Amino acid sequence: MPSVAVPSRTEAVLDAVKHAILTGRLTPGQPLIETELAAQLGVSKTPVREALKTLAGAGLVTMSPYKGASVRMVDDALAHSVYDIRILIEPEAVRRSAARCEAASWESADAALDAADRAADRADRQQANREFHRALYLGCGNDLMIGILDGLRDQTALVSTAVWTRNASWEQEAAEHRAILEAIRAGRGDLAATLLEEHIRAFVDRNFSQV
The missing domain is CATH 1.20.120.530 (GntR ligand-binding domain-like)
Incomplete structure (x- = not known):
């Protein structure tokens, strides 16, 4: 099955958030608020939302219907x-x-x-x-x-x-x-x-x- 191309803006957000997680700048358990990330990265909320979904699928982010997204806790x-x-x-x-x-x-x-x-x-x-x-x-x-x-x-x-x-x-x-x-x-x-x-x-x- 061919892979689905990720829009370039979403990919840029994905790379930025992933890098922040893997350098420890975004720490385990830290909330990932779409509006704040969008403002920091100069994009709309849509690529942020898509990037967070991808990161959740990779196991780096957890998604809660009540609390939203956060960096996955390491235990x-x-x-x-x-x-x-x-x-x-x-x-x-x-x-x-x-x-x-x-x-x-x-x-x-x-x-x-x-x-x-x-x-x-x-x-x-x-x-x-x-x-x-x-x-x-x-x-x-x-x-x-x-x-x-x-x-x-x-x-x-x-x-x-x-x-x-x-x-x-x-x-x-x-x-x-x-x-x-x-x-x-x-x-x-x-x-x-x-x-x-x-x-x-x-x-x-x-x-x-x-x-």
């Missing part, structure tokens, strides 16, 4: 829900990618690590991290796996942003990323999958209570 339950699914699927996807792909296929992962090092803010770093993880699982050969993991990317970024606001752990995570990529390049797909699972589990264990 232990959300973190475990998102990361449990990643633990179940992503290591296996990376193992399959490592078995199928040539060494040149990992250049985009390496470029994403460099982009994360150069990132100007949390949103840029989140984007680079998402591109790194996607580069690792993209070659798994299973479109459903890829679709599920792609669908979790924004919610993963929301959780990470909330964590980085109180615990700037991205340097540790970057070192773990490089170890995973080194294992893949060494032809050790099983080790890479194990390191990835440990990487995901460690992030949750450091920052969220058990549920």
Whole structure:
């Protein structure tokens, strides 16, 4: 089914609000008032309303018929829900990618690590991290796996942003990323999958209570 084109004005609002959420400028639980956002961004309420609907679909915004829209709260339950699914699927996807792909296929992962090092803010770093993880699982050969993991990317970024606001752990995570990529390049797909699972589990264990 072909994707529906998003009007350029709505897309601009979408990008602006998403960037504000992923830099922490709009904080979890903060109300997103259409008239205020429209005035700040110099648009009518219509593209704001459409952008908020899209962000709700991506899991970054919650919509209430009584309270309106707000930035999604990040709690232990959300973190475990998102990361449990990643633990179940992503290591296996990376193992399959490592078995199928040539060494040149990992250049985009390496470029994403460099982009994360150069990132100007949390949103840029989140984007680079998402591109790194996607580069690792993209070659798994299973479109459903890829679709599920792609669908979790924004919610993963929301959780990470909330964590980085109180615990700037991205340097540790970057070192773990490089170890995973080194294992893949060494032809050790099983080790890479194990390191990835440990990487995901460690992030949750450091920052969220058990549920």
